[in-house]
Amino acid sequence: MKHTTFALASLLALASTALAQYTNQSAPFYLVLLSKDGKYNGTALEACHEGAGIEGLCTGGLLNTTAGYSTFQFNTSSNEFVQNATLGATGYLTYELRGGNFNESESMGLFYNPASNVALPLFEPSDENATPVAFDSEGRMNIQSYLDDTVTPPTDVKVTAYYRWYVCESNYEGYTYETLNWVMGKHKPENPSCCQVNVVRQFA
Numbered sequence: 168m169k170h171t172t173f174a175l176a177s178l179l180a181l182a183s184t185a186l187a188q189y190t191n192q193s194a195p196f197y198l199v200l201l202s203k204d205g206k207y208n209g210t211a212l213e214a215c216h217e218g219a220g221i222e223g224l225c226t227g228g229l230l231n232t233t234a235g236y237s238t239f240q241f242n243t244s245s246n247e248f249v250q251n252a253t254l255g256a257t258g259y260l261t262y263e264l265r266g267g268n269f270n271e272s273e274s275m276g277l278f279y280n281p282a283s284n285v286a287l288p289l290f291e292p293s294d295e296n297a298t299p300v301a302f303d304s305e306g307r308m309n310i311q312s313y314l315d316d317t318v319t320p321p322t323d324v325k326v327t328a329y330y331r332w333y334v335c336e337s338n339y340e341g342y343t344y345e346t347l348n349w350v351m352g353k354h355k356p357e358n359p360s361c362c363q364v365n366v367v368r369q370f371a
């Protein structure tokens with residue numbers, strides 16, 4: 168019974184994700200890294216060119232009053248049922264690409280390499296590949312899941328927040344940068360350059 172209840176909850180959550188219109192937009196914020204590595208702690212992420220209309224999240228310098236860093240926004244749905252307010256509502260992380268004669272709000276989606284456990288967050292014009300994220304009560308960006316496949320059989324669980332962010336040297340179509348990445352699963356990233364970080368939003 169319990170299993171079916173959770174399964175239905177996750178099904179409905181998925182359905183509402185698919186149908187949701189993420190049009191309630193937050194104020195702009197910076198994305199700041201928290202890390203045990205002093206090189207990254209307190210630094211801001213910068214949108215960086217990874218292709219036509221495609222941006223990644225590159226490492227930048229320390230966030231301070233004089234440095235002008237990229238700002239991002241969080242688009243949520245006004246009719247989402249928030250499973251756990253402490254972990255945060257899910258929605259799209261967005262970045263406004265400014266062109267010569269256009270502004271385009273782009274959503275972040277993870278770009279997966281099936282051969283690796285390291286995925287690359289990219290902002291792209293279409294919401295088709297968008298990956299919902301959330302900001303918890305401490306402003307830390309997370310990705311939520313209902314499925315625990317580390318047990319047999321894989322089991323639907325209460326919504327759980329994961330914080331599997333890393334800064335790594337990435338290579339997307341020849342663009343080699345130090346960027347934010349996401350590691351799939353609980354094991355360490357196979358990319359040896361990766362350094363664990365937390366990503367916190369700080370309103371501009």
Ligand SMILES: *[C@@H]1O[C@H](CO)[C@@H](O)[C@H](O)[C@H]1NC(C)=O
Nearest residue numbers: 190191192242261272273274
């Ligand atoms: C985010 O919300 C704003 C305001 O509704 C909208 O203009 C924009 O297109 C949305 N962005 C995305 C990527 O959905």
Ligand SMILES: *[C@@H]1O[C@H](CO)[C@@H](O)[C@H](O)[C@H]1NC(C)=O
Nearest residue numbers: 200201202203204205208209
């Ligand atoms: C990282 O920065 C935060 C906030 O500036 C600080 O509280 C924390 O002690 C720093 N952590 C390390 C490991 O330096």
Ligand SMILES: *[C@@H]1O[C@H](CO)[C@@H](O)[C@H](O)[C@H]1NC(C)=O
Nearest residue numbers: 227228229230231232233234
């Ligand atoms: C602010 O950060 C930038 C980039 O890291 C650095 O060049 C600049 O010196 C910093 N300014 C202050 C006042 O700390």
Ligand SMILES: *[C@@H]1O[C@H](CO)[C@@H](O)[C@H](O)[C@H]1NC(C)=O
Nearest residue numbers: 191192193194243244245246
């Ligand atoms: C829409 O977003 C604003 C700004 O973050 C927030 O104050 C408001 O409660 C949201 N409205 C709904 C219906 O979620």
Ligand SMILES: *[C@@H]1O[C@H](CO)[C@@H](O)[C@H](O)[C@H]1NC(C)=O
Nearest residue numbers: 250251252253254325327328
């Ligand atoms: C929300 O998640 C936190 C962290 O996992 C947990 O401690 C808390 O009990 C959850 N709250 C609800 C209402 O499920």
Ligand SMILES: *[C@@H]1O[C@H](CO)[C@@H](O)[C@H](O)[C@H]1NC(C)=O
Nearest residue numbers: 263265266267268269270271
């Ligand atoms: C894009 O947004 C900026 C900042 O809000 C604004 O100054 C500019 O006019 C916009 N450009 C277009 C083409 O709408």
